[in-house]
Amino acid sequence: MRYVSTRGTAPILGFEDALLTGLARDGGLYVPQSVPHMDAHEIAALAGLPYEEVAFQVIRPFIGDDFSEDELRGAISRAYSVFAHPARAPLVQVAPQHFVLELFHGPTLAFKDFAMQLIGQLFQIAMKKRGERVTIVGATSGDTGSAAIEAFRGLDNVDIFILYPHGRVSEVQRRQMTTPPEANVHAVAVDGHFDDCQALVKDMFNDFDFRDSVGLSAVNSINWGRVLAQVVYYFTAATALGAPHREVAFTVPTGNFGDIFAGDIARRMGLPIRELVIATNRNDILHRAMTTGSYSVEGVAPTMSPSMDIQVSSNFERALYLASGGDGEVVKGLMEDLKGQGSFSIPQGIMEGLQERYASGRCSEEETLETIARLHATTGMTLCPHSAVGARVAEDHVSDVPMVTLATAHPAKFPDAVEEATQERPPLPHRMADLYDRPERVERCAGDLQAIETLIKERRAA
Numbered sequence: 365m366r367y368v369s370t371r372g373t374a375p376i377l378g379f380e381d382a383l384l385t386g387l388a389r390d391g392g393l394y395v396p397q398s399v400p401h402m403d404a405h406e407i408a409a410l411a412g413l414p415y416e417e418v419a420f421q422v423i424r425p426f427i428g429d430d431f432s433e434d435e436l437r438g439a440i441s442r443a444y445s446v447f448a449h450p451a452r453a454p455l456v457q458v459a460p461q462h463f464v465l466e467l468f469h470g471p472t473l474a475f476k477d478f479a480m481q482l483i484g485q486l487f488q489i490a491m492k493k494r495g496e497r498v499t500i501v502g503a504t505s506g507d508t509g510s511a512a513i514e515a516f517r518g519l520d521n522v523d524i525f526i527l528y529p530h531g532r533v534s535e536v537q538r539r540q541m542t543t544p545p546e547a548n549v550h551a552v553a554v555d556g557h558f559d560d561c562q563a564l565v566k567d568m569f570n571d572f573d574f575r576d577s578v579g580l581s582a583v584n585s586i587n588w589g590r591v592l593a594q595v596v597y598y599f600t601a602a603t604a605l606g607a608p609h610r611e612v613a614f615t616v617p618t619g620n621f622g623d624i625f626a627g628d629i630a631r632r633m634g635l636p637i638r639e640l641v642i643a644t645n646r647n648d649i650l651h652r653a654m655t656t657g658s659y660s661v662e663g664v665a666p667t668m669s670p671s672m673d674i675q676v677s678s679n680f681e682r683a684l685y686l687a688s689g690g691d692g693e694v695v696k697g698l699m700e701d702l703k704g705q706g707s708f709s710i711p712q713g714i715m716e717g718l719q720e721r722y723a724s725g726r727c728s729e730e731e732t733l734e735t736i737a738r739l740h741a742t743t744g745m746t747l748c749p750h751s752a753v754g755a756r757v758a759e760d761h762v763s764d765v766p767m768v769t770l771a772t773a774h775p776a777k778f779p780d781a782v783e784e785a786t787q788e789r790p791p792l793p794h795r796m797a798d799l800y801d802r803p804e805r806v807e808r809c810a811g812d813l814q815a816i817e818t819l820i821k822e823r824r825a826a
């Protein structure tokens with residue numbers, strides 16, 4: 365299996381190199397040269413298997429010979445053994461034809477654990493073989509950072525720096541990043557918003573001297589391994605609901621477009637997904653782009669679903685690339701327009717390709733609260749605000765096939781919004797009940813490339 369860059373000119377890599385490389389050297393994102401296909405018989409055989417076995421069968425064809433079967437099985441087994449639910453990603457019905465896929469039973473209570481726990485294991489295997497050490501730099505609007513820190517804390521051959529927007533993540537998210545005591549963990553509060561943090565990370569990758577001198581690696585969904593691991597739960601959910609004999613639809617609370625893009629990969633592998641619906645909060649750039657053809661950055665408004673307060677949606681580049689039929693030159697031009705003028709017009713052919721694959725909707729703050737309150741009252745289920753954005757948009761798309769909304773975080777990560785909606789404060793799970801008592805450790809830094817590179821050089825282990 366080979367991986368190519370969405371901008372067409374970076375070296376073509378195998379899986380392990382793509383995993384460790386992060387951003388391609390031409391500034392693009394790695395995608396598989398072709399997507400492996402599973403036939404209906406193979407998909408049907410996944411129904412009812414343990415999550416770990418489905419993960420092995422779905423992920424294996426993307427990996428080639430870079431990891432042996434035993435290495436991959438071991439990594440998967442260790443990754444998901446830390447989840448609190450035996451099904452890993454249980455499905456709950458909330459209305460006729462509407463189901464919620466609970467993706468928050470991992471160690472940091474968000475869907476990011478599914479991918480981060482696995483790539484943490486794969487990194488360890490690869491780095492041991494190579495005898496290398498890496499500096500991981502990630503940007504977060506709250507959940508990626510805590511999941512990455514959890515997966516990489518305490519490892520000898522890794523320093524991890526997580527940039528988060530100061531004052532724009534929930535207190536639980538912040539504490540998950542600032543309380544781990546391990547010396548290789550560095551939480552950095554940056555003045556700015558998530559898009560600034562993500563731009564800094566990409567700028568660091570494009571500064572080749574810095575990148576090579578510190579051995580930079582990425583754990584954002586820049587990293588193909590992140591997206592790949594998320595393909596698995598589309599298969600477990602769809603087969604539980606009758607696929608491949610019955611079509612299924614998914615609605616995905618969307619920010620950086622990694623999670624929903626994983627759904628499109630599942631569909632390209634052969635899973636019968638009738639509709640993939642992008643759900644945005646009031647930072648609705650993706651919904652506007654899908655309905656007008658203009659991808660245009662406006663200011664980021666803080667919302668009660670802060671992890672989705674994103675305007676520069678990284679993986680949209682991967683969707684553009686596939687919709688263009690793999691035209692790296694065109695994608696490079698669009699990305700240059702975005703960087704230069706904050707917008708681009710989606711060419712008509714690409715727009716048609718995107719609209720064939722994705723629907724979209726937007727949910728206001730009022731609708732978010734109303735949805736949390738209503739589903740709490742009618743089903744007993746408490747959704748986090750991101751999942752509520754998904755559920756509300758999904759309700760407009762329920763049809764004659766089962767609709768699955770991805771519940772991306774635990775309500776206890778966003779207790780203020782949930783309490784406002786339900787008048788009940790969701791408790792943290794017992795294992796992290798002392799989170800508010802643990803001492804915090806954080807660096808504060810200006811949103812300036814030079815300042816952050818200096819901080820990283822000074823703090824990383826030699």
Ligand SMILES: Cc1ncc(COP(=O)(O)O)c(C=O)c1O
Pocket residue numbers: 474505506507508617618619620621622623624671672750751772773
């Ligand atoms: C809780 C939560 N929901 C949804 C999203 C959006 O997912 P994606 O960035 O993959 O679109 C995020 C952040 O990525 C998140 O943390």
Ligand SMILES: N[C@@H](CCOP(=O)(O)O)C(=O)O
Pocket residue numbers: 503504505506507508509583584585586619620622671672678
């Ligand atoms: N919502 C995310 C933003 C980063 O997304 P990623 O999938 O690219 O890591 C977060 O919680 O940080």
